[in-house]
Amino acid sequence: xxxxxxxxxxxxxxxxxxxxxxxxxxxxxxxxxxxxxxxxxxxxxxxxxxxxxxxxxxxxxxxxxxxxxxxxxxxxxxxxxxxxxxxxxxxxxxxxxxxxxxxxxxxxxxxxxxxxxxxxxxxxxxxxxxxxxxxxx
Amino acid sequence: xxxxxxxxxxxxxxxxxxxxxxxxxxxxxxxxxxxxxxxxxxxxxxxxxxxxxxxxxxxxxxxxxxxxxxxxxxxxxxxxxxxxxxxxxxxxxxxxxxxxxxxxxxxxxxxxxxxxxxxxxxxxxxxxxxxxxxxxxxxxxxxxxxxxxxxxxxxxxx
Numbered sequence: 001x002x003x004x005x006x007x008x009x010x011x012x013x014x015x016x017x018x019x020x021x022x023x024x025x026x027x028x029x030x031x032x033x034x035x036x037x038x039x040x041x042x043x044x045x046x047x048x049x050x051x052x053x054x055x056x057x058x059x060x061x062x063x064x065x066x067x068x069x070x071x072x073x074x075x076x077x078x079x080x081x082x083x084x085x086x087x088x089x090x091x092x093x094x095x096x097x098x099x100x101x102x103x104x105x106x107x108x109x110x111x112x113x114x115x116x117x118x119x120x121x122x123x124x125x126x127x128x129x130x131x132x133x134x135x136x137x
Numbered sequence: 138x139x140x141x142x143x144x145x146x147x148x149x150x151x152x153x154x155x156x157x158x159x160x161x162x163x164x165x166x167x168x169x170x171x172x173x174x175x176x177x178x179x180x181x182x183x184x185x186x187x188x189x190x191x192x193x194x195x196x197x198x199x200x201x202x203x204x205x206x207x208x209x210x211x212x213x214x215x216x217x218x219x220x221x222x223x224x225x226x227x228x229x230x231x232x233x234x235x236x237x238x239x240x241x242x243x244x245x246x247x248x249x250x251x252x253x254x255x256x257x258x259x260x261x262x263x264x265x266x267x268x269x270x271x272x273x274x275x276x277x278x279x280x281x282x283x284x285x286x287x288x289x290x291x292x293x294x295x
Contacts, residue, residue, distance in 0.1 A: 125191045127197055
């Protein structure tokens with residue numbers, strides 16, 4: 001009978017150890033999930049921005065609003081997906097080139113969204129015709 | 138009496154631990170799976186959007202290349218001349234174009250990976266009109282999935 005209280009405390013201490021270890025695993029899963037959710041929300045926001053840029057670039061000779069405001073081809077976003085010049089969580093870079101093929105001049109834009117570790121999240125190619133060699137077109 | 142109370146409490150901490158661990162871990166797994174599914178859906182949406190922009194660009198380039206070529210062929214013709222004379226010559230150099238001579242439509246398809254854009258053009262009667270008028274564009278995913286519900290594919294969809 002004298003051993004029973006010691007068994008109880010042994011069980012209690014073992015339970016506490018298991019509980020502590022399990023909770024630390026569970027909370028690391030929760031924090032990882034929270035990071036994933038934040039990244040997902042940020043990507044949604046940035047995709048909206050990218051679509052807006054791409055639609056601006058679909059107009060012949062079109063430039064994005066941010067190109068007008070800032071003389072740069074690179075924009076940075078913070079972890080929430082908002083434009084932030086000092087953050088480096090996500091980087092949007094774009095190139096705009098003019099190319100002529102069979103007397104047709106195209107404006108070709110390439111937009112690339114990269115994460116902090118350099119992984120490409122998405123890429124958009126937008127091409128519009130600037131000049132044709134026939135008047136009836 | 139003290140001894141009896143200890144006996145009654147024996148096993149309670151194990152039960153509570155099992156209950157708490159099961160509850161918290163199942164909740165953590167469910168939220169993690171939900172976030173992972175959302176991430177996968179977002180990735181698919183990004184792929185589809187990227188492909189649609191790329192195919193739109195290629196379609197645009199193809200359309201203006203056809204228009205330019207047809208305009209070159211029509212140049213020697215008189216202003217109100219029927220362009221059918223030169224159109225067969227144009228078609229012979231573009232086997233990728235399907236032509237329906239009843240309603241005078243041209244269909245061409247630009248494909249990249251599982252994605253395709255099918256474009257329909259209408260051929261004008263005379264040189265003075267717009268030679269090729271765009272009348273339709275359809276974006277198709279060739280893996281027979283329907284992405285209409287939040288980017289999650291539904292097998293067997295259109």
